[in-house]
Amino acid sequence: MTTLSDRNILILGGTADARKLAVALAGKGTNVTLSLAGVTLSPRDQGVPTRVGGFGGADGLAVHLHEQRIELLIDATHPYATTISRNAEIAAAKSNTPILALRRAPWRPEAGDMWYEAGDLKAALAIIGSEPKRLFVALGRKEIAPLATAPQHLYLIRSVDPVDAALLPPKHETILDRGPFALDGERQLLQNHRIDAVVCKNSGGTAAYAKLRAARALGLPVHMLNRPPLPDVPQGSDVETVIRMACEYLQT
Structure with missing residues:
Protein backbone atom coordinates (compact mmCIF):
# COMPACT_ATOMS: atom_id res chain seq x y z
CA MET A 1 0.00 0.00 0.00
CA PRO A 106 -29.61 19.95 -3.67
CA TRP A 107 -31.89 21.90 -1.38
CA ARG A 108 -35.32 20.39 -0.79
CA PRO A 109 -38.48 22.39 -0.11
CA GLU A 110 -39.70 22.33 3.48
CA ALA A 111 -43.04 23.07 5.09
CA GLY A 112 -43.98 26.66 4.38
CA ASP A 113 -41.89 26.94 1.22
CA MET A 114 -43.48 28.15 -2.02
CA TRP A 115 -41.13 26.92 -4.71
CA TYR A 116 -41.73 27.11 -8.45
CA GLU A 117 -39.18 25.03 -10.32
CA ALA A 118 -38.07 25.96 -13.82
CA GLY A 119 -35.62 24.61 -16.36
CA ASP A 120 -33.98 27.97 -16.99
CA LEU A 121 -34.33 31.68 -16.35
CA LYS A 122 -36.64 32.29 -19.30
CA ALA A 123 -39.00 29.60 -18.04
CA ALA A 124 -38.91 31.11 -14.54
CA LEU A 125 -39.81 34.55 -15.92
CA ALA A 126 -42.74 33.01 -17.79
CA ILE A 127 -44.03 31.52 -14.54
CA ILE A 128 -43.62 34.86 -12.74
CA GLY A 129 -45.87 36.43 -15.35
CA SER A 130 -46.49 39.87 -16.82
CA GLU A 131 -47.56 41.75 -13.68
CA PRO A 132 -44.66 43.98 -12.54
CA LYS A 133 -42.87 42.65 -9.47
CA ARG A 134 -39.79 43.37 -7.39
CA LEU A 135 -37.51 40.35 -7.78
CA PHE A 136 -34.39 39.41 -5.86
CA VAL A 137 -32.02 37.66 -8.27
CA ALA A 138 -29.13 35.53 -6.99
CA LEU A 139 -27.55 34.04 -10.12
CA GLY A 140 -24.19 34.18 -11.83
CA ARG A 141 -23.39 37.67 -13.10
CA LYS A 142 -22.99 36.36 -16.65
CA GLU A 143 -26.32 34.57 -16.69
CA ILE A 144 -28.79 37.42 -16.20
CA ALA A 145 -29.23 38.55 -19.82
CA PRO A 146 -32.73 36.98 -20.11
CA LEU A 147 -33.97 39.44 -17.45
CA ALA A 148 -34.12 42.08 -20.18
CA THR A 149 -36.90 40.10 -21.87
CA ALA A 150 -39.17 40.95 -18.93
CA PRO A 151 -38.47 44.69 -18.49
CA GLN A 152 -41.60 45.30 -16.43
CA HIS A 153 -39.98 43.95 -13.27
CA LEU A 154 -37.53 45.69 -10.97
CA TYR A 155 -34.59 43.40 -10.27
CA LEU A 156 -32.38 43.46 -7.19
CA ILE A 157 -29.28 41.65 -8.45
CA ARG A 158 -26.62 40.40 -6.07
CA SER A 159 -23.21 39.25 -7.28
CA VAL A 160 -19.64 38.96 -6.06
CA ASP A 161 -18.25 41.05 -8.94
CA PRO A 162 -19.75 43.96 -10.91
CA VAL A 163 -22.19 42.96 -13.63
CA ASP A 164 -21.53 43.96 -17.23
CA ALA A 165 -23.79 46.95 -17.89
CA ALA A 166 -24.81 45.48 -21.25
CA LEU A 167 -26.45 42.53 -19.47
CA LEU A 168 -28.47 44.56 -16.98
CA PRO A 169 -32.24 44.93 -17.43
CA PRO A 170 -33.79 48.42 -17.68
CA LYS A 171 -34.96 48.55 -14.07
CA HIS A 172 -32.43 47.20 -11.62
CA GLU A 173 -30.44 47.68 -8.46
CA THR A 174 -27.20 45.84 -7.81
CA ILE A 175 -25.51 44.65 -4.63
CA LEU A 176 -21.91 43.45 -4.47
CA ASP A 177 -21.56 40.93 -1.68
CA ARG A 178 -20.07 37.53 -0.98
CA GLY A 179 -21.50 34.77 1.22
CA PRO A 180 -21.95 33.10 3.54
CA PHE A 181 -25.11 35.04 4.39
CA ALA A 182 -27.01 35.09 7.68
CA LEU A 183 -30.77 34.73 8.11
CA ASP A 184 -31.31 38.11 9.79
CA GLY A 185 -29.43 39.94 7.08
CA GLU A 186 -31.27 38.16 4.28
CA ARG A 187 -34.64 38.78 5.85
CA GLN A 188 -33.87 42.47 6.31
CA LEU A 189 -32.66 42.71 2.70
CA LEU A 190 -35.88 41.27 1.34
CA GLN A 191 -38.01 43.48 3.56
CA ASN A 192 -36.10 46.70 2.94
CA HIS A 193 -36.34 46.27 -0.82
CA ARG A 194 -40.00 45.15 -0.67
CA ILE A 195 -39.16 42.00 -2.63
CA ASP A 196 -42.09 40.02 -4.07
CA ALA A 197 -40.19 36.86 -5.06
CA VAL A 198 -36.73 35.29 -5.15
CA VAL A 199 -35.03 33.85 -8.25
CA CYS A 200 -32.06 31.56 -7.67
CA LYS A 201 -30.28 28.31 -8.47
CA ASN A 202 -30.48 25.14 -6.42
CA SER A 203 -26.84 25.37 -5.39
CA GLY A 204 -27.10 23.34 -2.19
CA GLY A 205 -24.81 23.84 0.78
CA THR A 206 -25.12 26.32 3.63
CA ALA A 207 -23.46 29.52 2.40
CA ALA A 208 -26.45 30.76 0.38
CA TYR A 209 -29.29 28.90 2.08
CA ALA A 210 -30.32 31.79 4.33
CA LYS A 211 -32.20 33.55 1.54
CA LEU A 212 -34.53 30.54 1.29
CA ARG A 213 -35.15 30.57 5.04
CA ALA A 214 -35.86 34.29 4.83
CA ALA A 215 -38.29 33.80 1.94
CA ARG A 216 -40.03 31.06 3.91
CA ALA A 217 -40.36 33.28 6.97
CA LEU A 218 -41.77 36.14 4.89
CA GLY A 219 -44.10 33.94 2.83
CA LEU A 220 -42.38 34.81 -0.45
CA PRO A 221 -42.33 32.55 -3.51
CA VAL A 222 -38.99 31.20 -4.74
CA HIS A 223 -38.41 30.54 -8.43
CA MET A 224 -35.79 27.82 -8.43
CA LEU A 225 -33.76 26.95 -11.52
CA ASN A 226 -33.34 23.19 -11.70
CA ARG A 227 -29.92 21.62 -11.79
CA PRO A 228 -28.61 20.48 -15.17
Whole structure:
Protein backbone atom coordinates (compact mmCIF):
# COMPACT_ATOMS: atom_id res chain seq x y z
CA MET A 1 0.00 0.00 0.00
CA THR A 2 1.34 3.44 -0.95
CA THR A 3 1.07 6.55 1.22
CA LEU A 4 -0.57 9.91 0.52
CA SER A 5 2.73 11.77 0.69
CA ASP A 6 3.54 13.65 -2.53
CA ARG A 7 0.63 12.23 -4.54
CA ASN A 8 -0.49 14.74 -7.19
CA ILE A 9 -4.10 15.92 -7.05
CA LEU A 10 -5.82 18.50 -9.24
CA ILE A 11 -9.06 19.95 -7.89
CA LEU A 12 -11.35 21.89 -10.20
CA GLY A 13 -12.81 24.43 -7.82
CA GLY A 14 -14.54 27.74 -7.44
CA THR A 15 -16.69 26.80 -4.46
CA ALA A 16 -16.16 27.06 -0.71
CA ASP A 17 -16.32 23.27 -0.51
CA ALA A 18 -13.52 22.96 -3.05
CA ARG A 19 -11.30 25.17 -0.92
CA LYS A 20 -12.05 23.14 2.21
CA LEU A 21 -11.33 19.93 0.33
CA ALA A 22 -8.05 21.24 -1.05
CA VAL A 23 -6.80 22.44 2.33
CA ALA A 24 -7.77 19.15 4.00
CA LEU A 25 -6.02 17.00 1.39
CA ALA A 26 -2.94 19.22 1.44
CA GLY A 27 -2.85 18.71 5.20
CA LYS A 28 -2.52 14.97 4.56
CA GLY A 29 0.70 15.51 2.63
CA THR A 30 -0.58 15.43 -0.93
CA ASN A 31 0.52 17.83 -3.67
CA VAL A 32 -2.75 19.64 -4.26
CA THR A 33 -3.34 22.24 -6.95
CA LEU A 34 -6.68 24.04 -6.99
CA SER A 35 -7.81 25.26 -10.40
CA LEU A 36 -10.16 28.25 -10.75
CA ALA A 37 -11.85 29.12 -14.01
CA GLY A 38 -11.30 32.84 -13.47
CA VAL A 39 -14.99 33.76 -13.43
CA THR A 40 -14.64 35.57 -10.09
CA LEU A 41 -12.48 38.66 -10.56
CA SER A 42 -11.15 38.75 -7.00
CA PRO A 43 -11.19 35.23 -5.58
CA ARG A 44 -10.35 34.62 -1.94
CA ASP A 45 -7.00 33.18 -0.97
CA GLN A 46 -7.48 29.44 -1.39
CA GLY A 47 -4.83 28.29 1.07
CA VAL A 48 -3.13 25.96 -1.43
CA PRO A 49 -1.25 26.39 -4.75
CA THR A 50 -3.76 27.77 -7.23
CA ARG A 51 -3.94 28.18 -11.00
CA VAL A 52 -6.44 30.48 -12.70
CA GLY A 53 -7.83 30.10 -16.21
CA GLY A 54 -9.05 27.42 -18.56
CA PHE A 55 -7.17 24.47 -20.01
CA GLY A 56 -8.33 24.68 -23.61
CA GLY A 57 -11.24 22.26 -23.39
CA ALA A 58 -11.17 18.56 -22.63
CA ASP A 59 -8.12 17.92 -24.82
CA GLY A 60 -6.13 20.64 -23.10
CA LEU A 61 -7.09 19.34 -19.69
CA ALA A 62 -6.08 15.81 -20.70
CA VAL A 63 -2.65 17.08 -21.75
CA HIS A 64 -2.29 18.95 -18.45
CA LEU A 65 -3.20 15.85 -16.45
CA HIS A 66 -0.57 13.84 -18.33
CA GLU A 67 2.19 16.45 -18.22
CA GLN A 68 1.70 17.23 -14.54
CA ARG A 69 1.43 13.53 -13.65
CA ILE A 70 -1.88 14.07 -11.90
CA GLU A 71 -2.88 10.91 -10.03
CA LEU A 72 -6.41 12.03 -9.08
CA LEU A 73 -8.73 14.62 -10.61
CA ILE A 74 -11.51 15.97 -8.40
CA ASP A 75 -14.37 17.97 -9.91
CA ALA A 76 -15.55 20.26 -7.10
CA THR A 77 -17.02 22.94 -9.33
CA HIS A 78 -20.44 24.55 -8.96
CA PRO A 79 -23.39 22.22 -9.69
CA TYR A 80 -24.27 24.40 -12.71
CA ALA A 81 -20.77 24.38 -14.24
CA THR A 82 -21.75 21.80 -16.84
CA THR A 83 -19.04 22.49 -19.42
CA ILE A 84 -16.07 21.98 -17.12
CA SER A 85 -17.67 18.90 -15.55
CA ARG A 86 -18.15 17.31 -18.97
CA ASN A 87 -14.61 18.27 -19.98
CA ALA A 88 -13.28 16.76 -16.76
CA GLU A 89 -14.97 13.43 -17.46
CA ILE A 90 -13.64 13.33 -21.03
CA ALA A 91 -10.12 14.41 -20.04
CA ALA A 92 -9.95 11.84 -17.26
CA ALA A 93 -10.86 9.10 -19.72
CA LYS A 94 -8.38 10.33 -22.34
CA SER A 95 -5.50 10.51 -19.87
CA ASN A 96 -6.50 7.44 -17.84
CA THR A 97 -6.71 9.57 -14.69
CA PRO A 98 -9.04 8.53 -11.84
CA ILE A 99 -11.79 11.10 -11.26
CA LEU A 100 -14.05 11.93 -8.33
CA ALA A 101 -16.70 14.61 -7.97
CA LEU A 102 -17.91 16.63 -5.02
CA ARG A 103 -21.60 17.16 -5.74
CA ARG A 104 -23.34 18.68 -2.77
CA ALA A 105 -26.94 17.63 -2.25
CA PRO A 106 -29.61 19.95 -3.67
CA TRP A 107 -31.89 21.90 -1.38
CA ARG A 108 -35.32 20.39 -0.79
CA PRO A 109 -38.48 22.39 -0.11
CA GLU A 110 -39.70 22.33 3.48
CA ALA A 111 -43.04 23.07 5.09
CA GLY A 112 -43.98 26.66 4.38
CA ASP A 113 -41.89 26.94 1.22
CA MET A 114 -43.48 28.15 -2.02
CA TRP A 115 -41.13 26.92 -4.71
CA TYR A 116 -41.73 27.11 -8.45
CA GLU A 117 -39.18 25.03 -10.32
CA ALA A 118 -38.07 25.96 -13.82
CA GLY A 119 -35.62 24.61 -16.36
CA ASP A 120 -33.98 27.97 -16.99
CA LEU A 121 -34.33 31.68 -16.35
CA LYS A 122 -36.64 32.29 -19.30
CA ALA A 123 -39.00 29.60 -18.04
CA ALA A 124 -38.91 31.11 -14.54
CA LEU A 125 -39.81 34.55 -15.92
CA ALA A 126 -42.74 33.01 -17.79
CA ILE A 127 -44.03 31.52 -14.54
CA ILE A 128 -43.62 34.86 -12.74
CA GLY A 129 -45.87 36.43 -15.35
CA SER A 130 -46.49 39.87 -16.82
CA GLU A 131 -47.56 41.75 -13.68
CA PRO A 132 -44.66 43.98 -12.54
CA LYS A 133 -42.87 42.65 -9.47
CA ARG A 134 -39.79 43.37 -7.39
CA LEU A 135 -37.51 40.35 -7.78
CA PHE A 136 -34.39 39.41 -5.86
CA VAL A 137 -32.02 37.66 -8.27
CA ALA A 138 -29.13 35.53 -6.99
CA LEU A 139 -27.55 34.04 -10.12
CA GLY A 140 -24.19 34.18 -11.83
CA ARG A 141 -23.39 37.67 -13.10
CA LYS A 142 -22.99 36.36 -16.65
CA GLU A 143 -26.32 34.57 -16.69
CA ILE A 144 -28.79 37.42 -16.20
CA ALA A 145 -29.23 38.55 -19.82
CA PRO A 146 -32.73 36.98 -20.11
CA LEU A 147 -33.97 39.44 -17.45
CA ALA A 148 -34.12 42.08 -20.18
CA THR A 149 -36.90 40.10 -21.87
CA ALA A 150 -39.17 40.95 -18.93
CA PRO A 151 -38.47 44.69 -18.49
CA GLN A 152 -41.60 45.30 -16.43
CA HIS A 153 -39.98 43.95 -13.27
CA LEU A 154 -37.53 45.69 -10.97
CA TYR A 155 -34.59 43.40 -10.27
CA LEU A 156 -32.38 43.46 -7.19
CA ILE A 157 -29.28 41.65 -8.45
CA ARG A 158 -26.62 40.40 -6.07
CA SER A 159 -23.21 39.25 -7.28
CA VAL A 160 -19.64 38.96 -6.06
CA ASP A 161 -18.25 41.05 -8.94
CA PRO A 162 -19.75 43.96 -10.91
CA VAL A 163 -22.19 42.96 -13.63
CA ASP A 164 -21.53 43.96 -17.23
CA ALA A 165 -23.79 46.95 -17.89
CA ALA A 166 -24.81 45.48 -21.25
CA LEU A 167 -26.45 42.53 -19.47
CA LEU A 168 -28.47 44.56 -16.98
CA PRO A 169 -32.24 44.93 -17.43
CA PRO A 170 -33.79 48.42 -17.68
CA LYS A 171 -34.96 48.55 -14.07
CA HIS A 172 -32.43 47.20 -11.62
CA GLU A 173 -30.44 47.68 -8.46
CA THR A 174 -27.20 45.84 -7.81
CA ILE A 175 -25.51 44.65 -4.63
CA LEU A 176 -21.91 43.45 -4.47
CA ASP A 177 -21.56 40.93 -1.68
CA ARG A 178 -20.07 37.53 -0.98
CA GLY A 179 -21.50 34.77 1.22
CA PRO A 180 -21.95 33.10 3.54
CA PHE A 181 -25.11 35.04 4.39
CA ALA A 182 -27.01 35.09 7.68
CA LEU A 183 -30.77 34.73 8.11
CA ASP A 184 -31.31 38.11 9.79
CA GLY A 185 -29.43 39.94 7.08
CA GLU A 186 -31.27 38.16 4.28
CA ARG A 187 -34.64 38.78 5.85
CA GLN A 188 -33.87 42.47 6.31
CA LEU A 189 -32.66 42.71 2.70
CA LEU A 190 -35.88 41.27 1.34
CA GLN A 191 -38.01 43.48 3.56
CA ASN A 192 -36.10 46.70 2.94
CA HIS A 193 -36.34 46.27 -0.82
CA ARG A 194 -40.00 45.15 -0.67
CA ILE A 195 -39.16 42.00 -2.63
CA ASP A 196 -42.09 40.02 -4.07
CA ALA A 197 -40.19 36.86 -5.06
CA VAL A 198 -36.73 35.29 -5.15
CA VAL A 199 -35.03 33.85 -8.25
CA CYS A 200 -32.06 31.56 -7.67
CA LYS A 201 -30.28 28.31 -8.47
CA ASN A 202 -30.48 25.14 -6.42
CA SER A 203 -26.84 25.37 -5.39
CA GLY A 204 -27.10 23.34 -2.19
CA GLY A 205 -24.81 23.84 0.78
CA THR A 206 -25.12 26.32 3.63
CA ALA A 207 -23.46 29.52 2.40
CA ALA A 208 -26.45 30.76 0.38
CA TYR A 209 -29.29 28.90 2.08
CA ALA A 210 -30.32 31.79 4.33
CA LYS A 211 -32.20 33.55 1.54
CA LEU A 212 -34.53 30.54 1.29
CA ARG A 213 -35.15 30.57 5.04
CA ALA A 214 -35.86 34.29 4.83
CA ALA A 215 -38.29 33.80 1.94
CA ARG A 216 -40.03 31.06 3.91
CA ALA A 217 -40.36 33.28 6.97
CA LEU A 218 -41.77 36.14 4.89
CA GLY A 219 -44.10 33.94 2.83
CA LEU A 220 -42.38 34.81 -0.45
CA PRO A 221 -42.33 32.55 -3.51
CA VAL A 222 -38.99 31.20 -4.74
CA HIS A 223 -38.41 30.54 -8.43
CA MET A 224 -35.79 27.82 -8.43
CA LEU A 225 -33.76 26.95 -11.52
CA ASN A 226 -33.34 23.19 -11.70
CA ARG A 227 -29.92 21.62 -11.79
CA PRO A 228 -28.61 20.48 -15.17
CA PRO A 229 -27.58 16.85 -15.69
CA LEU A 230 -23.92 16.16 -14.91
CA PRO A 231 -21.58 13.27 -15.79
CA ASP A 232 -22.03 10.08 -13.80
CA VAL A 233 -18.66 9.71 -12.08
CA PRO A 234 -17.81 8.44 -8.57
CA GLN A 235 -18.95 11.16 -6.21
CA GLY A 236 -19.68 12.26 -2.67
CA SER A 237 -22.08 14.91 -1.42
CA ASP A 238 -19.83 16.45 1.24
CA VAL A 239 -16.19 17.27 1.85
CA GLU A 240 -15.63 14.50 4.40
CA THR A 241 -16.95 11.81 2.09
CA VAL A 242 -14.78 12.94 -0.83
CA ILE A 243 -11.70 13.10 1.42
CA ARG A 244 -12.31 9.49 2.42
CA MET A 245 -12.85 8.45 -1.20
CA ALA A 246 -9.71 10.28 -2.33
CA CYS A 247 -7.61 8.62 0.36
CA GLU A 248 -8.92 5.21 -0.67
CA TYR A 249 -8.05 5.88 -4.32
CA LEU A 250 -4.54 7.10 -3.54
CA GLN A 251 -3.66 4.34 -1.09
CA THR A 252 -4.45 1.47 -3.42
